[in-house]
Amino acid sequence: MSGRARSFGRLAAEYDRLRPGYPSEVLRPVVGTVVVDVGAGTGKLSTALARSGRRVVAVEPDPEMRSVLVGRGLPGVEVVDGAAERLPVDTGVASAVVYGQSWHWAEPVAAAAEARRVLVDDGLLLLLSNMPDVSVDWVRELNRLAGLPEELPDVTAFAVEGFTAGPVTRVPWDQSLAVDDLVALFSTFSRVSTREPADRERVLRSIRSCLAGHPATAGREVVAYPYVCVGLPYRRS
Numbered sequence: 280m281s282g283r284a285r286s287f288g289r290l291a292a293e294y295d296r297l298r299p300g301y302p303s304e305v306l307r308p309v310v311g312t313v314v315v316d317v318g319a320g321t322g323k324l325s326t327a328l329a330r331s332g333r334r335v336v337a338v339e340p341d342p343e344m345r346s347v348l349v350g351r352g353l354p355g356v357e358v359v360d361g362a363a364e365r366l367p368v369d370t371g372v373a374s375a376v377v378y379g380q381s382w383h384w385a386e387p388v389a390a391a392a393e394a395r396r397v398l399v400d401d402g403l404l405l406l407l408s409n410m411p412d413v414s415v416d417w418v419r420e421l422n423r424l425a426g427l428p429e430e431l432p433d434v435t436a437f438a439v440e441g442f443t444a445g446p447v448t449r450v451p452w453d454q455s456l457a458v459d460d461l462v463a464l465f466s467t468f469s470r471v472s473t474r475e476p477a478d479r480e481r482v483l484r485s486i487r488s489c490l491a492g493h494p495a496t497a498g499r500e501v502v503a504y505p506y507v508c509v510g511l512p513y514r515r516s
């Protein structure tokens with residue numbers, strides 16, 4: 280794992296408090312009994328999977344992220360130390376291997392080979408990511424103030440060795456966040472956190488004042504922060 284990939288642990292509690300979960304619609308293609316959640320972090324995707332009553336093997340290399348996940352005590356979820364490139368899972372047992380915001384941390388050739396190994400013949404590899412819905416004007420404005428992308432990337436399925444890509448899904452949904460927590464979320468993004476302290480405070484003040492002034496968010500203690508959850512499904516070929 281690279282240094283940046285190891286950076287999650289010290290922020291595990293903040294990560295868990297502020298980052299989004301997953302809408303159940305994106306998990307519709309997941310069928311069968313055993314699902315491997317790779318780079319499970321603090322268990323945001325495992326939580327959504329556990330609700331469907333499946334057996335989940337949650338694989339996470341970072342001990343601090345893992346400890347938050349273990350603390351959740353999710354029924355049917357087995358938490359294990361491991362990584363995408365060497366899954367601690369038997370061959371041919373998983374009906375689905377899922378990645379929530381974690382595929383880009385893995386070495387793709389080794390991770391694809393491991394997903395192929397643990398999946399049953401027609402098994403599913405599902406790559407998920409949440410993106411702030413910048414088609415909403417105030418969300419775009421917050422990103423502009425923070426120096427973050429103002430356009431939704433045009434996500435198309437890329438090649439994964441040994442798999443055939445299916446149709447991309449896009450599910451709009453939102454996360455309820457206290458205004459203070461939404462400002463705190465921006466302070467965790469590296470484009471903001473790496474600024475000089477005075478500049479960082481200026482950006483965070485401008486974000487707070489945008490939220491206080493926009494008709495959709497003014498006067499609210501809690502706002503619905505909109506995301507688009509993008510799903511890239513692949514079948515073992």
Ligand SMILES: C[S@@+](CC[C@H](N)C(=O)[O-])C[C@H]1O[C@@H](n2cnc3c(N)ncnc32)[C@H](O)[C@@H]1O
Pocket residue numbers: 280284285287298317318319320321322323324338339340341344361362363364378379380381384385386
């Ligand atoms: C952005 S977090 C996503 C966590 C969780 N899936 C979620 O949706 O909130 C990425 C996670 O991938 C883990 N990770 C980094 N490199 C990895 C690798 N090579 N194999 C598996 N997981 C990895 C990190 O420790 C971190 O917990």
